[in-house]
Amino acid sequence: MRRTSKAPSIREPRTANRGLDRDGQRVQSPGFRVLGSDASAKQITALVVRLLDWFARHARDLPWRRTRDPYAIWVSEIMLQQTQVKTVVPYWERWMRALPTLRALAQATPATVHKLWEGLGYYVRVRNLHRAAQQILARNGGQFPQNYEEVLALPGIGRYTAGAICSIAFNQPTPVLDGNVVRVLARLFGIEGDPRGRKANARLWHLAAQFVWCAAQLEADTPRPTPRATPPLSDATHHSAACSHLNQSLMELGAVVCTPHKPQCAACPLAGDCVALHNGRVEELPAPQPRRAAIARRYAAFIVERGGRFLVRQRPAGVVNAHLWEFPNAEAGKGGNDLATLAERTLGTKPTGLRELCSIRHSITRHRIKLDVYVALVEMNLRRRLVSGRWMTLAEAERLAFTSAHGKIRQRLMAQAGAARTRSRRRGLARTLDA
Numbered sequence: 001m002r003r004t005s006k007a008p009s010i011r012e013p014r015t016a017n018r019g020l021d022r023d024g025q026r027v028q029s030p031g032f033r034v035l036g037s038d039a040s041a042k043q044i045t046a047l048v049v050r051l052l053d054w055f056a057r058h059a060r061d062l063p064w065r066r067t068r069d070p071y072a073i074w075v076s077e078i079m080l081q082q083t084q085v086k087t088v089v090p091y092w093e094r095w096m097r098a099l100p101t102l103r104a105l106a107q108a109t110p111a112t113v114h115k116l117w118e119g120l121g122y123y124v125r126v127r128n129l130h131r132a133a134q135q136i137l138a139r140n141g142g143q144f145p146q147n148y149e150e151v152l153a154l155p156g157i158g159r160y161t162a163g164a165i166c167s168i169a170f171n172q173p174t175p176v177l178d179g180n181v182v183r184v185l186a187r188l189f190g191i192e193g194d195p196r197g198r199k200a201n202a203r204l205w206h207l208a209a210q211f212v213w214c215a216a217q218l219e220a221d222t223p224r225p226t227p228r229a230t231p232p233l234s235d236a237t238h239h240s241a242a243c244s245h246l247n248q249s250l251m252e253l254g255a256v257v258c259t260p261h262k263p264q265c266a267a268c269p270l271a272g273d274c275v276a277l278h279n280g281r282v283e284e285l286p287a288p289q290p291r292r293a294a295i296a297r298r299y300a301a302f303i304v305e306r307g308g309r310f311l312v313r314q315r316p317a318g319v320v321n322a323h324l325w326e327f328p329n330a331e332a333g334k335g336g337n338d339l340a341t342l343a344e345r346t347l348g349t350k351p352t353g354l355r356e357l358c359s360i361r362h363s364i365t366r367h368r369i370k371l372d373v374y375v376a377l378v379e380m381n382l383r384r385r386l387v388s389g390r391w392m393t394l395a396e397a398e399r400l401a402f403t404s405a406h407g408k409i410r411q412r413l414m415a416q417a418g419a420a421r422t423r424s425r426r427r428g429l430a431r432t433l434d435a
């Protein structure tokens with residue numbers, strides 16, 4: 001385990017029992033152990049012990065917590081960015097079955113990795129994951145780097161993810177600061193201001209570093225139990241893998257106890273020291289992000305079928321959802337085109353009829369998108385004028401990664417085809433019975 005030789009400048013508090021009132025003024029809080037703006041190593045170590053103890057008893061049994069394999073932990077961390085745990089679990093399990101090693105990922109085709117990611121969104125994540133695996137295979141022979149700076153230099157890995165991998169997989173005292181940890185620390189220490197702002201953010205990172213550094217010291221000062229390849233979570237009470245468990249405990253507390261709304265302070269191991277709880281400001285901290293106004297956008301997609309095959313196309317490199325597949329579509333309302341003109345411009349020829357199939361609503365960042373889907377009828381003699389693309393059956397389309405909205409169209413067409421087959425079987429059966 002890599003150890004720091006120097007504490008990240010933890011200053012001793014000038015007075016004890018300090019908190020902030022509603023106007024941000026310091027108040028004395030006799031009998032209540034709220035933390036001040038500075039906390040001593042001793043104070044933080046006491047919090048670390050409580051966090052480790054709480055984590056040992058309450059951590060959720062998530063599949064990536066049963067391993068120390070840096071590759072498996074890396075995949076989970078990338079999937080968990082902007083995606084909820086319950087969504088990620090089946091994706092992670094399927095991914096690890098299909099690509100169990102870093103070498104398997106590096107050697108997989110882009111189509112395979114996109115298909116395994118289909119539905120998780122933010123596909124730049126999976127492209128970076130693939131690229132980073134290829135770099136590691138080329139440079140380190142497939143051995144995941146253990147040096148923080150080397151991990152940080154990989155595509156798609158920022159300060160948080162590098163800290164998470166190095167602490168969780170290698171038990172290094174590297175801090176993590178995601179949305180959950182920000183919430184816990186901002187409330188615990190009563191930190192004002194935008195957590196992304198320079199001053200508040202630097203303070204939060206500093207605190208996160210203090211916590212994990214104290215966990216490392218605690219582990220160094222505690223006799224180690226017999227080392228195990230993958231210490232179970234209950235070992236957290238014995239301070240084995242303390243950096244790993246401490247960082248996970250902060251994230252876990254923010255995810256299940258110190259939630260954005262209605263946090264369960266009564267069940268929180270840090271409640272006795274929490275500035276926000278003491279000052280009745282739990283719902284106010286951390287300061288909310290300024291919300292950017294949502295932008296409404298409307299698209300139309302056109303389904304063209306030819307003998308059981310559908311016209312689809314692959315999105316080019318360098319655009320949103322690059323390399324994913326979709327049905328021909330265009331943004332509506334631009335240039336004042338009516339639907340027939342839009343269909344002609346999108347398909348390359350004028351359809352003889354348009355039948356509404358469904359509407360799909362979805363969001364990408366702050367864009368609220370309504371996608372109207374039409375079945376376009378195109379005469380046989382005009383089909384050679386259609387835009388280029390690939391003609392494929394729905395079964396072939398199912399094997400490729402579609403954008404999430406167009407994946408829903410594909411599912412809808414498959415459901416329709418299934419219902420049509422059932423109706424036809426029933427009619428056949430009825431005819432047989434009548435005969």
Ligand code: SF4
Pocket residue numbers: 184187188257258259263264265268269270271272274275276277282
């Ligand atoms: S006491 Fe409440 S607000 Fe404070 S850290 Fe715990 S859950 Fe969060």
